[in-house]
Amino acid sequence: PGSQLPHDPSKKNIVVVGSGWGSTAFLKSLDTAEYNVTVISPRNFFLFTPLLPSVAVGTLASKSILQPIRYMTRHKERKITVIEAQAKSVDPIAKTITFADESEVQGEVSSTTIPFDYLVYAVGAETQTFGIPGVKEHACFMKEIQDAERFKRRFMDCVESAGFPGQREEEIERLLHMAVVGGGPTGIEVSGELHDFLEDDLKAWYPELSNKIKITLIEALPSVLPMFSRELIDYTVSTFKESKIDILTGTMVKEIKDKSVVLQMPDKSIKEVPVGLVVWAGGNKARDVSVDLMSRLSDAQKNKRGITVDDHLRMAGTDGTIFALGDCTSSQYAPTAQVASQQGAYLARMFRQFAKRDALLEQVSAAKQEGTNTESLEKQLKKAENLRPFHYSHQGSLAYIGSEKAIADLEFFHHKFASGGVATFLFWRSAYLSTLFSMRNRVLVATDWLKVKLFGRDLVRD
Ligand code: FAD
Numbered sequence: 520p521g522s523q524l525p526h527d528p529s530k531k532n533i534v535v536v537g538s539g540w541g542s543t544a545f546l547k548s549l550d551t552a553e554y555n556v557t558v559i560s561p562r563n564f565f566l567f568t569p570l571l572p573s574v575a576v577g578t579l580a581s582k583s584i585l586q587p588i589r590y591m592t593r594h595k596e597r598k599i600t601v602i603e604a605q606a607k608s609v610d611p612i613a614k615t616i617t618f619a620d621e622s623e624v625q626g627e628v629s630s631t632t633i634p635f636d637y638l639v640y641a642v643g644a645e646t647q648t649f650g651i652p653g654v655k656e657h658a659c660f661m662k663e664i665q666d667a668e669r670f671k672r673r674f675m676d677c678v679e680s681a682g683f684p685g686q687r688e689e690e691i692e693r694l695l696h697m698a699v700v701g702g703g704p705t706g707i708e709v710s711g712e713l714h715d716f717l718e719d720d721l722k723a724w725y726p727e728l729s730n731k732i733k734i735t736l737i738e739a740l741p742s743v744l745p746m747f748s749r750e751l752i753d754y755t756v757s758t759f760k761e762s763k764i765d766i767l768t769g770t771m772v773k774e775i776k777d778k779s780v781v782l783q784m785p786d787k788s789i790k791e792v793p794v795g796l797v798v799w800a801g802g803n804k805a806r807d808v809s810v811d812l813m814s815r816l817s818d819a820q821k822n823k824r825g826i827t828v829d830d831h832l833r834m835a836g837t838d839g840t841i842f843a844l845g846d847c848t849s850s851q852y853a854p855t856a857q858v859a860s861q862q863g864a865y866l867a868r869m870f871r872q873f874a875k876r877d878a879l880l881e882q883v884s885a886a887k888q889e890g891t892n893t894e895s896l897e898k899q900l901k902k903a904e905n906l907r908p909f910h911y912s913h914q915g916s917l918a919y920i921g922s923e924k925a926i927a928d929l930e931f932f933h934h935k936f937a938s939g940g941v942a943t944f945l946f947w948r949s950a951y952l953s954t955l956f957s958m959r960n961r962v963l964v965a966t967d968w969l970k971v972k973l974f975g976r977d978l979v980r981d
């Protein structure tokens with residue numbers, strides 16, 4: 520780190536917004552020799568989202584799936600400035616970004632505006648609640664590390680309260696009824712992990728309560744996991760049946776109350792069901808800062824779901840200096856880590872090409888001034904100006920469904936291949952272990968898995 524090149528006023532400034540899948544893939548591959556880079560994100564770490572449900576039930580420790588963003592930036596050639604702050608607004612015309620420190624502790628200055636030459640915008644999305652009453656107040660989300668920790672605390676709180684002497688049978692049943700809303704991969708994985716916790720640990724530690732724990736997965740659509748092949752959906756449904764996880768499809772949550780969920784059943788009747796804990800995994804929606812940015816370019820940004828970009832990830836309606844990627848965009852691709860990280864790596868390659876193009880432009884103009892032949896330089900320049908569009912290569916879909924079983928829709932050499940079961944679970948584990956951010960994360964996650972095998976999950980409610 521000591522040998523990093525300092526900020527160079529003659530170089531162009533890239534501001535990267537966010538420290539998630541898109542931004543870190545970009546930063547990992549970016550050649551910083553040619554740019555000054557500033558990262559702005561309210562969290563100073565990268566979160567490996569695929570293993571978040573495992574943290575929620577204590578299979579993994581939070582720290583094992585986090586990587587401080589500075590661990591990565593310190594190895595770059597030029598010093599990267601990292602600022603822990605929330606982007607509040609972007610002015611796409613003046614090319615400035617305003618951000619604020621909204622953490623618990625703030626100094627005298629906590630808000631400022633800086634200019635950029637290029638903006639790499641990857642703030643992700645927030646959880647979609649559709650304005651359904653009570654969701655924000657009473658449900659747990661599963662998006663950030665704090666969500667997983669909150670879930671674990673509340674789940675254990677429900678179990679301990681159910682064991683309180685003199686508790687009525689009905690109240691015990693309510694406290695031990697866990698509802699998961701959303702039959703997308705997040706809801707499925709949370710239900711599966713919850714089931715494992717129950718089977719592997721709670722049965723031994725709370726034998727008098729464990730048979731009263733009930734898990735219900737609620738999905739508004741007629742089927743869960745619409746992005747997976749039919750046979751894997753059926754496999755998941757039958758595995759859940761064996762695991763005694765109830766699936767209510769065609770059922771919409773209309774309201775969440777302190778101690779119950781209000782459901783609209785497939786026959787349109789309304790039913791109020793007592794619950795101890797609700798996990799809300801209802802999908803994504805654009806963040807306020809993205810909505811504000813889109814509203815400034817309303818002629819080109821008509822899609823409310825996210826930022827519209829062209830096939831080079833340039834934000835529609837801008838002069839080509841603002842790039843958006845990952846979950847904050849609305850495109851033909853699903854909002855997945857796979858897409859965001861490929862987009863980040865693609866953009867880093869684009870920036871390498873921009874640097875080449877800019878250097879050649881300078882050489883051409885210098886050669887012209889000197890009156891020398893520019894033919895060969897112009898040929899190279901033409902090549903450097905030819906930017907390839909982003910191409911997504913789908914590696915397949917993977918999800919953990921509990922009971923040491925996973926499902927995978929994979930593609931090998933244009934052949935589709937679906938598999939589910941224990942072998943797929945081992946594949947799931949090794950695939951995620953190898954995609955983890957660093958050797959440090961790999962060692963921590965592998966050690967946590969071993970610890971759970973030896974001693975069971977962590978039941979401490981902190
Ligand atoms: P994120 O990774 O969400 O990063 C956004 C970043 O922006 C964060 O660092 C955030 O702190 C920061 N930020 C937020 N607001 C601001 C602001 N105002 N200013 C500055 N920065 C801001 N996808 C898969 O492909 N495979 C999986 O197995 C998988 N499992 C998942 C499991 C769970 C539980 C969840 C929730 C998602 C999962 N996904 C998975 C989806 C995947 O996590 C997302 O598609 C991916 O995170 C998108 O990357 P991103 O960079 O766009 O956003």
Ligand code: NAD
Nearest residue numbers: 701702703704705737738739771772801802853854917918
């Ligand atoms: P999602 O959008 O995939 O699923 C949300 C589900 O909630 C939908 O099926 C929706 O019908 C349902 N829903 C919404 N409101 C409801 C209501 N009121 N009542 C009942 N059901 C309701 O969301 P997700 O599962 O959080 O996934 C988000 C993205 O992250 C997706 O692109 C997904 O592919 C990706 N992801 C991938 C993995 C993986 O590959 N293993 C894991 C998690 C997330």
